[in-house]
Amino acid sequence: MTEFYSGATDRFGCLTEGLLLRRLHLEPFQWPTTSAEASPSPPPIRFFGDGRFFTPDRRARLVPTPFRAPEGHLSGRYPLILNTGRIRDQWHTMTRTGKSPRLMTHRTEPFIEVSPDDARGLGLRDGELAHVESASGAAIGRVRLVDSQRAGSAFMPIHWTDQMSRRARVDALVAAVTDPISGQPQSKYTPISIRPAVMAWHGFAVVTERSSLAHLDYFAVAPVKGGFLLELAHSVEPKDWEQLARAILPAPATGSTLDVLAYHDTAAGHHRMAVFEGDQLVGALFVGREPSTLSRSWVVTQLGKVLSAAERLRMLAGRPSAAVKDKGPIVCACLEVGRAEIVDAIVAQGCASVADVGHAVKAGTQCGSCRAEIGRLIDDVRFQKAG
Numbered sequence: 333m334t335e336f337y338s339g340a341t342d343r344f345g346c347l348t349e350g351l352l353l354r355r356l357h358l359e360p361f362q363w364p365t366t367s368a369e370a371s372p373s374p375p376p377i378r379f380f381g382d383g384r385f386f387t388p389d390r391r392a393r394l395v396p397t398p399f400r401a402p403e404g405h406l407s408g409r410y411p412l413i414l415n416t417g418r419i420r421d422q423w424h425t426m427t428r429t430g431k432s433p434r435l436m437t438h439r440t441e442p443f444i445e446v447s448p449d450d451a452r453g454l455g456l457r458d459g460e461l462a463h464v465e466s467a468s469g470a471a472i473g474r475v476r477l478v479d480s481q482r483a484g485s486a487f488m489p490i491h492w493t494d495q496m497s498r499r500a501r502v503d504a505l506v507a508a509v510t511d512p513i514s515g516q517p518q519s520k521y522t523p524i525s526i527r528p529a530v531m532a533w534h535g536f537a538v539v540t541e542r543s544s545l546a547h548l549d550y551f552a553v554a555p556v557k558g559g560f561l562l563e564l565a566h567s568v569e570p571k572d573w574e575q576l577a578r579a580i581l582p583a584p585a586t587g588s589t590l591d592v593l594a595y596h597d598t599a600a601g602h603h604r605m606a607v608f609e610g611d612q613l614v615g616a617l618f619v620g621r622e623p624s625t626l627s628r629s630w631v632v633t634q635l636g637k638v639l640s641a642a643e644r645l646r647m648l649a650g651r652p653s654a655a656v657k658d659k660g661p662i663v664c665a666c667l668e669v670g671r672a673e674i675v676d677a678i679v680a681q682g683c684a685s686v687a688d689v690g691h692a693v694k695a696g697t698q699c700g701s702c703r704a705e706i707g708r709l710i711d712d713v714r715f716q717k718a719g
Contacts, residue, residue: 395513397513400511400512402509402518402520402521403507403509403518404467404507404509404518404521404522404523405523406523407523409525410465410466410467410523410524410525411484411523411525412450412484412485412486412523412524412525412526413484413485413486413521413522413523413524414464414466414485414486414487414488414505414506414521414522414523414524415485415486415487415488415520415521416487416488416489416490416502416506416519416520416522417487417489417490417519417520418489418490418491419438419439419489419491420438420701420702421435421436421438421439421665421701422435422439422489422491423491424490424491425490425491425493426491426492426493426496429491430491430496430555431555432555433554433555433556433557434665434666434668435665436554436555436556437554437556437629437662437665437668438661438662438663438665438702439489440552440554440561440563440628441474441492441497441500441552441554441563442471442472442473442474442488442489442491442492442497442500442552443473443474443475443476443488443489444462444464444473444474444475444476444486444487444488444526445476445477445478445481445486445487445488446462446475446476446477446478446481446486446526447477447478447479447481447482447483447484447485448477448479449483450483450484450486450526451475451477454526454527454528455527455528456475456477456526456527456528457475457528458475458476458477459474459475459623459625460474460475460528460529460623461473461474461475461528461529461531461534461550461565461623462474462475462526462527462528462529463526463527463528463529464486464488464505464524464525464526465505465524465525465526465527466505466506466507466522466523466524466525467507467523468504468505468506468507468508468522469504469505470499470504470505471488471499471500471501471502471504471505472498472499472500472529472549472550473488473500474563486524486526488502488505489502490502490503490519492552495553496552496553496554497550497551497552497553498545498546498548498549498550498551498552499549499550500552502519505522505524506518506519506522507522529550529565530567531549531550531565531566531567532566532567532568532569532621533565533566533569533601533619533620533621534564534565534619534620534621534622534623534624535563535564535565535617535618535619535620535624536561536562536563536564536617536618536624536626536628537561537562537564537580537581537615537616537617537618538556538559538560538561538562538615538616538628538631538632538634538635539559539560539562539580539581539582539614539615539635540558540559540560540582540614540615540635540636541559541560541582541614542559542560542562543579543580543581543582543583544579545562545564545580547579548564548565548566549565549566549567550563550564550565550566551563551564551565556632556635557632557633557635557636558635558636559635559636561628561632562580564580564619565623573596573603573605573619574594574605577592577594577605577607577617580615580617581605581607581614581615581616581617582607582609582614582615584609588609590607590608590609590614591607591608591609591610592605592606592607592608593605593606593607593608593644593647593648594606595648600620600621601619601620601621602619602620603617603619603620604616604617604618604619604648604650605617606644606647606648608639608644610638611638611639611640612636612637612638612639613634613635613636613637613639613647614635614636615635616631616634616635616647616648618631618650624650626650626651627650627651627658627659627660627661628661629658629659629660629661629662629670630650630651630652630656630658630659631647631650634647657672657673657676658670658672659671659672659673660672660673660675663695663702663705663706663709664694664695664696664698664702664706665701665702666698666699666702667694667695667697667698669693669694669695671709673693673695674689674693674695674706674709675709675713677689677692677693678709678710678713679713683710684710685710686703686706686707686710689706689710
């Protein structure tokens with residue numbers, strides 16, 4: 333999960349196959365082959381292309397392996413088991429999928445799923461940051477309370493790297509233990525502890541250009557249309573909020589100036605700043621002592637737009653006008669359908685099935701990967717009505 337080749341990186345510092353191949357002066361060829369310099373003639377067969385295996389009788393060999401208990405033990409210090417794996421829209425360490433604004437809309441930052449029962453005992457609240465620790469290292473993730481998560485276990489995805497976040501690498505937690513036969517790492521069983529991550533402030537920003545965030549205790553970066561969405565937190569409150577904003581928000585281009593609109597409520601700990609180049613929004617920062625509940629999806633749509641005086645004030649408030657419906661968090665990445673739109677279809681239009689929701693708002697009618705989540709939303713609404 334960590335990138336190993338320096339110099340073969342994209343603009344985020346992530347390894348890319350194309351850059352690596354060019355760096356090593358390798359031309360593409362079909363594998364297996366006897367030479368990488370030229371395509372052999374006749375071309376080689378594809379592995380298993382004829383439905384047979386490369387053994388003397390051309391049949392598969394199943395190799396039995398004895399059961400081997402995972403290393404590491406639950407204890408008072410590490411009472412939970414960490415499971416790791418993929419999420420629906422990402423692949424490996426985001427070297428490609430992490431560049432796609434559409435694929436990043438569903439889960440914009442690293443998270444850890446915990447059962448509500450465990451969360452109560454650990455003092456964890458949904459949407460807050462948590463500090464995760466094992467005997468090998470530590471990480472930070474956003475808490476997601478999930479009824480389907482088994483008590484005593486937690487799940488954290490593998491995808492985020494140091495380029496896309498700070499302190500969210502799962503491989504920092506997983507011990508350097510591998511299966512002696514397959515070489516597979518023991519990524520499904522890591523004893524961990526989880527506790528709330530104490531931060532002096534939390535915030536998020538939308539920016540047309542990404543700046544260095546290495547001075548913060550936590551950040552996560554997600555590409556969006558026209559720029560980036562940043563999730564931010566730090567354990568120390570800055571002496572100068574304007575200085576912090578200048579370090580995060582875009583700097584003026586040579587020969588140009590930026591117009592800054594700011595709101596500060598020091599007593600409540602709320603600080604909001606929007607930066608305009610001319611009348612165009614190029615950055616906005618929202619900070620508070622608690623994680624912000626403002627909808628990111630609407631704020632993101634304002635990035636790069638030319639805003640009137642009234643629209644600037646709504647931007648600083650972080651809320652659209654009454655005439656504009658906020659989508660809420662994106663559920664269907666293919667068609668950019670938000671949670672609020674799906675819930676409205678269930679409640680107002682009486683959609684009682686995933687197919688009904690698809691007919692009403694098109695969600696779930698493309699790749700289908702969001703259909704399970706749509707089904708859960710239908711069940712949640714039914715449960716709330718029954719209660």
